[in-house]
Amino acid sequence: MDILEKIKQQVEGAPIVLYIKGTAQFPMCGFSARVVQALNAVDAKFDAYNVLEDPEVFQNLPRYANWPTFPQLYIKGELIGGCDITLELFQQGELEKMVKAALA
Amino acid sequence: MSNNRIEMIRQQLEQTLTPQSLEIIDDSHKHVGHSGAGGMGHFTVHICAAAFEGKTPLQRHRLVYEALAALMQTDIHALSIQASAPK
Numbered sequence: 676m677d678i679l680e681k682i683k684q685q686v687e688g689a690p691i692v693l694y695i696k697g698t699a700q701f702p703m704c705g706f707s708a709r710v711v712q713a714l715n716a717v718d719a720k721f722d723a724y725n726v727l728e729d730p731e732v733f734q735n736l737p738r739y740a741n742w743p744t745f746p747q748l749y750i751k752g753e754l755i756g757g758c759d760i761t762l763e764l765f766q767q768g769e770l771e772k773m774v775k776a777a778l779a
Numbered sequence: 780m781s782n783n784r785i786e787m788i789r790q791q792l793e794q795t796l797t798p799q800s801l802e803i804i805d806d807s808h809k810h811v812g813h814s815g816a817g818g819m820g821h822f823t824v825h826i827c828a829a830a831f832e833g834k835t836p837l838q839r840h841r842l843v844y845e846a847l848a849a850l851m852q853t854d855i856h857a858l859s860i861q862a863s864a865p866k
Contacts, residue, residue: 706857743844743851744858759860760836 678735685732686739687752690777691721694736694747699723706758707746713761714748717771720778750777784854788822788847795846798828799865806859820856831864 686692691714697703699711699721714721726733726745737743740754748755750773755761764770785803792801806821824843831839839862844851847858 706859741841743848754837756837756840760840763836 678731679739682732682736682739685722685724686749689722690751691719691774692749693721693723694726694732694745694749695723696725696727696745698725703727704745710746710748710758710761713765713770714774716765717774719774750774784820784850785822787850787854788824791846791850792824792826792843796826796828796830796842798826800827801825806857820854821859822855822857823859823861825861827863827865829865831862834864836862 693699693710693714695702695704695707695711697707702708702711711723724732726736733745736745736747740747742754742757744757746757746761748757748761755764755773761770764773785805788803789801792798802825804823804825806823809821826843830842834842840860843858843860843862847855851858
């Protein structure tokens with residue numbers, strides 16, 4: 676399968692999808708860890724993909740997303756942002772609303 | 780070394796986005812021993828520019844990433860962005 680097609684299927688395969696370095700249990704990067712914490716704090720159920728374990732995704736996701744860095748958070752197939760934006764939304768209380776709406 | 784990087788980031792952002800205010804902080808010391816860019820290249824950018832007017836946070840970040848595209852491949856390992864429009 677084409678790598679961009681594979682990414683599309685992952686991104687659209689769950690209401691909330693997170694690409695991080697490491698796993699949700701053991702993030703390997705502070706930015707990834709903070710996004711996982713924010714999602715856990717609002718009781719979000721999400722699919723997490725470890726980009727360090729999939730070099731193809733690691734190389735091609737930035738191209739798919741037009742977004743050069745990790746982590747990347749997707750809700751309903753749409754890129755929400757990386758660490759800064761996710762934490763900003765969390766602090767504003769918006770993340771919880773978005774998560775609830777996505778999982779409803 | 781890191782002062783050069785800050786200068787490169789500053790030049791790119793000033794040329795592309797003509798910010799009203801711009802602050803670039805080198806956070807690399809917090810990430811010594813971290814893989815990627817030799818543990819170097821962690822920066823925080825506070826930028827205020829008219830170009831961000833009416834844009835979402837996602838769009839603002841994309842403008843910053845685009846302005847720094849060449850450096851994102853080489854000198855910047857991680858970038859924290861606080862982008863605002865003039866009030």
